[in-house]
Amino acid sequence: MVCRFSTRLLNICISSFCKVQQLEKAEAVVIDGKRLGYLPDVVTYNTLIAAYCRFVGIDAAYSVLHRMREAGISPDVITYNSLIAGATRYWLLSRCLDLFEEMLQAGILPNVWSYNTLMHCFFKSGRPEEANRIFQDIILNNLSPIQSTFNIMINGLCKAGYTDNALMLFRNLHRHGFLPQIVTYNIVINGLCRLGRLGEARRILKELKESGHVPNVITYTTVMKCCFRSGKFKQGLEIFSEMKNKGYTFDAFAYCTVSSALIKRGMMKEANDCMEEMIRTGIGFDLVSYNTLINLYCKEGKLETALQLLDEIEKVGIEIDEYTHTILVDGLCKSGDIEGAQRHLKHMNMMGFQSNLVAYNCLIQGLCKVGQMDYATKVFEMMELKDSFTYSSMVHNLCKERRFHSASQIMLSCIRSGKKILTSAQRAVLAGLRSSGFRREAKKLRSEIRMAMILNS
């Protein structure tokens, strides 16, 4: 009895350290506990696995699983749920599915959280139809959905571009016997803010307050980000200041948001001050904080310092992600080291990063900037996945080189594929054709654009 009570205390202590990202201290408690005769149990290992997934990486979490098995403790449904959530965090869909299968093979019955996590994983991997199938299974097969089931669904729908369906589900929550939680409100506000639907977001924020909830740190960060995104820079900074007064700047989120907004506006000194303030406050650095700092160094032209920081991240044991790589590819391009950027992109591909679209867009920009337009065209043609950025960059840069016919072809293929192109890019092509004596072609292009838009609507 005494031992069980102490192990429970031990686990509470470990959990507290894990929550504030102090994994070394959590491990030290495990060691001390063992020395005193209190052996770690399944809760101890589950807590550590969840923390390693969150703050370090999936491989580190697997080594805890290995230690757990060596200690003769069998993983349970919570262990698997944590690992599946960890794999989701790192975009490893096939690993999620393997883990789910492994759990079934081990005779462990999945609970509603296992399904929730799998649903989240499908959404994150860009497979909303499969996520919806799981959601329907949960509802129709009476697998006792919980509030989180709906939160994950609403969030997934928003992120997958089905914001209006998400809003419908949000409005119909009561039919399933639930009321929106603060989390639900935050999800919907964020979904609307991302689309620039500020008026509706404001209305939901009003509803949140009227329903007796108090906006929390996440509501604040969401609204602040929304201000920066919609050009209301001063208002964003005012929210940051209010957050400080309320004690809502206890983690890295607000600092990273503000620093990045300052970097985008070229306010490097202020961005530096912001990150330094975060360091002074004693907030631990996670991957996003490191990425923000690397971006700051890159934009200041301090490539060496940025690369030194990479070593530091490696020493801490954090696995870098596609953001880190993309920031470096962009930094290398902007410093004129195109070969270095290409090498890095190749390395990124070899590492199996599939979300490399932004990195390729950076390379195209970099090549255009150093006048290698033909090479940029080759890269453009080779790219399997392209977005509005890719097309707009190509069109703008071709126009700069007065290659208006090539620009008009690329612009048309963009519009025909249903993607938007910057209005400024459209104007540049049309004006370029006209000014270089191709008035008839410009007129024809205008009607082709109109036709493509009608066919896509």
Next chain:
DNA sequence: TTAGGGTTAG
């Protein structure tokens, strides 16, 4: 134990 906020390209 799990869900919501922060980091990249014009």
